[in-house]
Amino acid sequence: MKTAVFIGRFQPPHLAHLETISRALECFDRLIVVLGSAYCYPTPKNPFSAEARAAMIRASLGTEAARLQFVAIADDYYDDPRWFRTVRAAVEALAGPQARISITGYDKDESSYYLHGFGDWPFEPSGVVSPLSATEVRNSYFGGSTDWKAMVPQAVQQYMQEFATTLEFKRLQDEWRTIQHYRALERHYPYPILHVATDAFVLAQEQVLLVERNGALGKGAWALPGGYLEPQETLLASALRALREETGLALEAQHPKATQAFDYPGRSLRGRVISLGHFFELEEAPALANEGAFWLPLSELERHQARFFEDHYQQICWFLGRAPHQPALSQGKELL
Template identity: 40%
Template sequence: MTAAYDTAIYIGRFEPVHNAHLALLRQALASARQVIVVIGSAWQARSPRNPFTWQERADMLRQALPAAERARLQLLPVRDYYDEPVWAQAVRRGVAALTAPGARIALVGHFKDATSNYLRSFPGWALISLPRQGDIDASTLRDAYFGAATAAPASAAADAPSSADLFADPATDPAATLAAVDAALLPWKEHIPPATLAFLRDFAQKPEYAALQHEWRVLRDYRASWAGAPYPPVFVTVDAVLRCQEHVLVIRRAHAPGKGQLAVPGGFIEQKETLWQSCLRELAEETHCALPEAALRAALRQAHVFDHPERSQRGRTITHAHYFDLGNAPFPAVQADDDALQAQWLPIAALAGMEDQFFEDHFHILDRFLQLTDAAELARGM
């Protein structure tokens, strides 16, 4: 039987891989000689929404297929740009590098909800739209997995750990954790490929699992605190991108969510403040940067709104980032405080290799002002 297309594209995050993913993948394999699986959210720091590296997800996909089908698979990691046209262009660029000019290309997918609108971003590719494949999605599996009734990690209010402690949870018994995970996943076992189940059981015995489970609980409780509001709230935050001598000021977060991850200084606005006032206050509270307001006004180069609906797992959060450039002035002294475990000046040239260490979309906030992603792709040989 001749394949209808040269290449079929299947896009997903696969956090983790489940049988509905495999059903769509098999449709792609039946439609074309070659299948390119675009693995989204590549190079994100681990979080309850993106707990697994793209390499771990790629391995789950490969292990779920027989060798003959595995040989027809190409895996293409693509980062979250939090900008759909830019993301779609990156996908097209990656696909073009893996296909011959003039290839007949089809995109296989399922319109689940508004988050599936990306399927319309590829005019020129045939769209194979399929109905829902089974009664499971990855978020349900993640909630079951991280909601397993294991021994509770330390409170979010505990003292900030050293870097060696960021993924430590000595109070958790490995055997008890594995039993709790098995029990939590049992109702969904028929929806989980054996390779995925084996990976999840193995990962649950690593310290990263305990840290992610703690983050999941913090986020669950955070969202529960406003669940009774008449409408889902929209949070407004500010961030300060401070550049000096080709370095940028970053903090390391002291508490969940994003405990131990890098971020730009910032936080929630207060009721009586303007965005500008909140930006200066958060910068001072988290870094003790003592630059006078007049100096910061003179250094302000740009302000930009970041409003992607999925940019924060805490809820719908819109941030206003202020970009300051101090040129070759002396470095202002900084010292971590408040929600920051550490404050430091990092060379801008080093940031491209640190993408997977940044909280939520903070790497992309920096990219907006400092043009980091081209350097990141060069660093990975892409």
Template identity: 40%
Template sequence: MIPSADPSPHTAVLIGRFQPWHNGHMALLQAALAQAREVIVVLGSAHQARNPKNPFTWQERAAMVQSALAPAERVRVHCIPVRDHYDEERWVAAVRQGVQALVPAGAAVALVGHFKDHSSSYLQRFPGWTLLSLPRLGAFDGTPLRESYWNFDDAPRSEVLAALAPQVPAPVLDFLQSWMDTPDYDAMREEAAMLRSYHASWASAPYPPVLVTVDAVMLCNGHLLLIERGHAPGKGLWALPGGFVEPRDTLWQACLRELEEETACAVDAAMLAAALQGVRVFDHPDRSLRGRAITHVHVFDLGNRAQLPAVQGGDDAALARWVPLAQVPALETRFFEDHFHVVQSCLEGFCAIRLPV
């Protein structure tokens, strides 16, 4: 095969959360289209439950991207979803796998982006791809855009949309306007206000707090013990039983207390100690919107029993339930924070069980 004389890359890759797609993203995409034949937009934080930082599903974001393009451009732009994983090596591998599935073998790939802050360090994690580092194309930022959208001041809707109009493509503005009439908007706005108040309560601290929590991965007879959260943040989402470590708790005591309070699991401390497989720490800086939260996950395997231990939701849990492991992957988009990935990691690390996702 004769090498192509064309020095431009076959495919340019644009990675982000795009919550929502705004004019800064649009400028980067147009630059990518000018550089390459095809563009792949990697939609991060895919398959997560909605939250104020990630309110839109990957399908909604893909539709935003396509709606902002001319028909001739749409056929050149492909959107792919990628989970966060909260594990950089695993995330990089997932991005590469998704891109390589759409790129001809041996074709040149370029990564398009700009170094905004520490969150841009991923641009250096793809050796073999040409890095097209561009200057910031416009003073656009998703965080203040979302703050405006949540309308904490209860301004007239027309004022909110007028403030957003210069920042997003017209079809995206239409979507945002329509989405304001959905129950999801109301739920995310309420949760955003709760988190804002939560963070304000720490404003007088001499330094940002580090939250210490415990969680339990409890297995029995091919089932996983989950709770449904009864309060914001994450009201109605599935989560592991757990919570904050109290001042006089050890981690073990905190884990036992949270299991009792949230599930009333009919297993005594001695049996739990015998069933403990190990403890794993999850400390990704972005794993919780409440702040820097480091959790210590206790993994228990109660083995095979004739009957699953009785459970009942209490305290912060509206419901406690034993869920068959085969059903857990289907619940991924309804898990709180990073709890799906915590379960996935613990099952692989302690039990040699790999969830099909």
């Protein structure tokens, strides 16, 4: 069976996405759509769940949707080869051993590098060349314009109009406005601004120390204690200060078990933020006086994967030597 694979975030699915899908279904027996950036906390960049994106695409296709299948794949910023292996395993589990698999899409720029990263899966250009951008759709949507409506299929427009009446939309719109304010400030500088931050991963009795965010960005998300480096601080002093301020836990002169720079360029919507993670391991988990700080058992980490701010779940996985959890893959079946 001739099977095509189309990879994207589809945040949201726009008209060029749907044209690519329709053309692939004309040329192939089946199309597997890989929904990237799955299982993450909603942000203005990734506002819709994998289930919502799959439903929008299905509703836009009518009877053609019968030959469409979906898999959801979490981001894996710090191990690209592992991400490719994860996608391949998920697709092959759906396609079966006899499938002839090709990858389709539009080789737009350097961000399309993944189209040529699957070895024996030949790249079949979709033939769809469009100026449409999901970023443009989102900026119009959260910015209060109606221009986005002409960029998406009717079924997607209907879903987004209903979503715009929710409290979650209001939270994301407020966050989008905060990000636009940051971008406006940065435009006054003659060179790109690089921010340095620190995060503290504290492990005790198979529990990780977390805080629930209450600021303008990622409100309600779970995060490692951390923050921006102050001008007169060392990186270690910054991590210990943030840990003390956000959780009440004082680890004066405590040296980390390990450190790691987390520098994926798109890790933060705040701008170019490089964070140095510090791993502290304690024998006991002390009581926490600060409201919003708590201990999460590692046994519950995967279940709450979608609650984490930015790449903090991936930071924890890195220090633990684990791969980010892939729920759809572990179930061995299509995302419904």
